[in-house]
Amino acid sequence: KAGVTQTPRYLIKTRGQQVTLSCSPISGHRSVSWYQQTPGQGLQFLFEYFSETQRNKGNFPGRFSGRQFSNSRSEMNVSTLELGDSALYLCASSLGQTKTNYGYTFGSGTRLTVV
């Protein structure tokens, strides 16, 4: 089956702009989690969606938001971009029915550069 698809692969944005990233999970997976990966902070959890509802949220400012559609595809939005938002944004999909999950499959990520 197809893996987790993230689009676009690369983005260059200017400070103050907003950006939307997309993630299509593995077919049948209803949970999508988002992570930010930077050299300094490593992999940090942003939020998780299941059946169009945000179930969990990390410690990021309100400029970071997301949503999930009825087909489980998810989008992440960052408004008023800052230089420090430059990172690799990863999404992971899973079945999501239990907290003790059977594992997460990651997409290739979107590399966002803010200039």
Next chain:
Amino acid sequence: AQSVSQHNHHVILSEAASLELGCNYSYGGTVNLFWYVQYPGQHLQLLLKYFSGDPLVKGIKGFEAEFIKSKFSFNLRKPSVQWSDTAEYFCAVTTDSWGKLQFGAGTQVVVTP
């Protein structure tokens, strides 16, 4: 607060050498444990995972890990590494939080020919 510690940030070793990467977590409840690998320019791939049962877990590409509950540890091992094992390795833990993997800082492993 929950945390995951990886003992080494960088490891350099020769082909055929043995590899052991340390991982400790701080959480008193039930955990699921994972090791992920990120090859240069590629996405995170699952090496192995532990949920319950035999604490010695075997994964892909000859990797294995041992869960020692009393030490809150989940160390990764490979008896003989290859140049293609050059990558960054991440230990991760899930606890009672929906959809959240808590990652360690990662260990960059370089295998020299």
